[in-house]
Amino acid sequence: MKPHSLLLSAGLSAILLAPFDAVGEDNWPTFRGANRSGVSNDTGLADKWPENGPELVWTAEGAGRGYASVAIADGKIYTLGDGLSTASDDDEYLVCFDQKTGRQLWTSKTGSPWTQGQESWQSSRSTPTVDGDRVYVVTPHGELICFNTDGDEQWRKNLKEDLGGNKADGWGYSESVLIDGDKLICTPGGTKCTMAALNKMTGEVIWQTVRPDDRGAGHASVLISNVGGTKVYVQTTGSGAMGVRADDGQLLWTYDIKKTTAVIPTAIVKDDLVFFTAGYGTGGTLVRQVATADGVNVEEIYPTNPKLGNKHGGVVLVDGYLYGDSEDQGVPFCADLMTGEIKWKSRGSGKKSASVTAADGKLIVRFSNGTVAMAPTSPDAYNETGSFTAPGSGDRPSWAHPVIVGGLLYLREGDKVLCYDLRG
Numbered sequence: 001m002k003p004h005s006l007l008l009s010a011g012l013s014a015i016l017l018a019p020f021d022a023v024g025e026d027n028w029p030t031f032r033g034a035n036r037s038g039v040s041n042d043t044g045l046a047d048k049w050p051e052n053g054p055e056l057v058w059t060a061e062g063a064g065r066g067y068a069s070v071a072i073a074d075g076k077i078y079t080l081g082d083g084l085s086t087a088s089d090d091d092e093y094l095v096c097f098d099q100k101t102g103r104q105l106w107t108s109k110t111g112s113p114w115t116q117g118q119e120s121w122q123s124s125r126s127t128p129t130v131d132g133d134r135v136y137v138v139t140p141h142g143e144l145i146c147f148n149t150d151g152d153e154q155w156r157k158n159l160k161e162d163l164g165g166n167k168a169d170g171w172g173y174s175e176s177v178l179i180d181g182d183k184l185i186c187t188p189g190g191t192k193c194t195m196a197a198l199n200k201m202t203g204e205v206i207w208q209t210v211r212p213d214d215r216g217a218g219h220a221s222v223l224i225s226n227v228g229g230t231k232v233y234v235q236t237t238g239s240g241a242m243g244v245r246a247d248d249g250q251l252l253w254t255y256d257i258k259k260t261t262a263v264i265p266t267a268i269v270k271d272d273l274v275f276f277t278a279g280y281g282t283g284g285t286l287v288r289q290v291a292t293a294d295g296v297n298v299e300e301i302y303p304t305n306p307k308l309g310n311k312h313g314g315v316v317l318v319d320g321y322l323y324g325d326s327e328d329q330g331v332p333f334c335a336d337l338m339t340g341e342i343k344w345k346s347r348g349s350g351k352k353s354a355s356v357t358a359a360d361g362k363l364i365v366r367f368s369n370g371t372v373a374m375a376p377t378s379p380d381a382y383n384e385t386g387s388f389t390a391p392g393s394g395d396r397p398s399w400a401h402p403v404i405v406g407g408l409l410y411l412r413e414g415d416k417v418l419c420y421d422l423r424g
Helices: none
Strands: 055-061 071-073 076-082 092-098 104-111 129-131 134-138 143-148 153-158 178-180 183-186 195-199 205-209 223-227 230-237 240-245 251-256 268-270 273-278 283-292 295-305 315-318 321-325 332-336 342-345 354-359 362-367 371-376 386-389 403-405 408-413 416-421
Touching: 071 129, 104 143, 129 178, 178 223, 223 268, 223 283, 230 273, 230 295, 240 273, 240 283, 240 295, 251 283, 268 315, 273 315, 315 354, 321 354, 354 403
Parallel strands: 251 295
Antiparallel strands: 055 416, 071 076, 076 092, 092 104, 129 134, 134 143, 143 153, 178 183, 183 195, 195 205, 223 230, 230 240, 240 251, 268 273, 273 283, 283 295, 315 321, 321 332, 332 342, 354 362, 362 371, 371 386, 403 408, 408 416
16 A cells, blocks of 8 residues: 655644764664664763753654554654544554654554554554564554565564464554564464464465463564574464474473463563563563474573563563563562573552663663653662653553653654653
């Protein structure tokens, strides 16, 4: 489908207030960044914020309703939303903005909006994945669509109808697909096609993996791990964590968890370690992948610990310590990765669930009520060195994960994308 042409003045509130000088990575091409750690390699960020927060560089309009974060590549920002202020209908669109100014460049329709459940649970939630001149999105309905970076649709498949997928809960698909070489890795879920590898250019199926008795897809995204010369795709479904051999889709290992309401956070991979967590009283688990004569298996380092539970704000690993929200309480925690020992739990300046990212020894915590706070990544204590309230927040939860690229902080706040300067 061709994108809608937009006049330069249509729906714009973007004003460039500061120069754009990269101080770290230039791209954040998928959910939680290129390596899916949620940690930026930016440096030179300010240690403290002014009373009203960092400088707002620009505000872009036309992102629509939704909780998808932003993907950034080659000077463009991509996100997914429905009911755009710049569209004439309530459908869902892939939206592209100029990274320097926030000017909306184009929109391409993906299909109907997600309207199941209460209003605050509705809308888009999958962050696009950018690879070269292609952009890949997964709609809540399970439509996996490939566009080029000009907004022209190339191909699409439905994870349920075409691949036999199944969700473990009723909240729609949220995964951001993984691109690995010529392959696209996705998680339809269930006992017919738990994971699949597709040709990224055509959508043709390369291999499919079945996890016996899999409850269905969760909301996490796939990571890459290398163990004893074997490349392993690590994912978490409604049944728990799993490892799949990249070459042929062979299921290598599983670690089952009890049935719970939803399994949402993306796991953390560090060398041969896998930390994964879920909310609703489930908790966090650490396992070690071990090379065997016929593949890879896992050994438990510590079992599922409810004190390490996280619903949907995600967890980051910095210098051997885990940082995230306690379930969705708006109470950040720090824990030792190897032992699971809680170093601190502390209520911040915001309320309700909190999503996190980290950069330059700093933790950026975005609370559901619109408060954004900064604190040093330290196992000693949680001490905020600045906070502010994002404009336009409050009507719906501020659930989209924050992104830090080139010294700038990007926040998806409903129909708006906000860009702040974090440099010292």
